[in-house]
Amino acid sequence: MASNLFMVCYDLNSPGQDYNPLIEQIKSYGTWWHHLDSTWIIKSTKSAAEIRDHLGQYIDANDELLIVRFGSEWAGKGFNEKGYTWLHDNAFK
DSSP states (O other), X not given: OOXXXXXXXXXXXXXXXXXXXXXXXXXXXXXXXXXXXXXXXXXESSOHHHHHHHHGGGSOTTOEEEEEEOOSOXXXXXXXXXXXXXHHHHTTO
C-alpha cells in the first residue's frame, strides 16, 4: 500500500495540557515534519479517518484535531533550508 502525506493540525484548549503524549504518537508514524507550532506533516499508509481515530485518543473532548491528505500542490514561505528540503524530498513523491 502506498504512503500518503497528511497534515496534522491541533489545538489543545485546556490550560496546562501536556502535549507530549500526542506528539510522541505523531512521531510514531516515522516520517514527519514539524516547523509550525501545532502543525505536523506525516507519511502514512492509513486513511485520514484512521489517523484521526488514533491521535484522537490523546486529546481531550474540548480539543480540536484536523487531518488533511495532501493533494498535488504545495507552497510555503519563511521556512529554513532544512524545512524546504524535507518538503521537497517527501511531498508528492
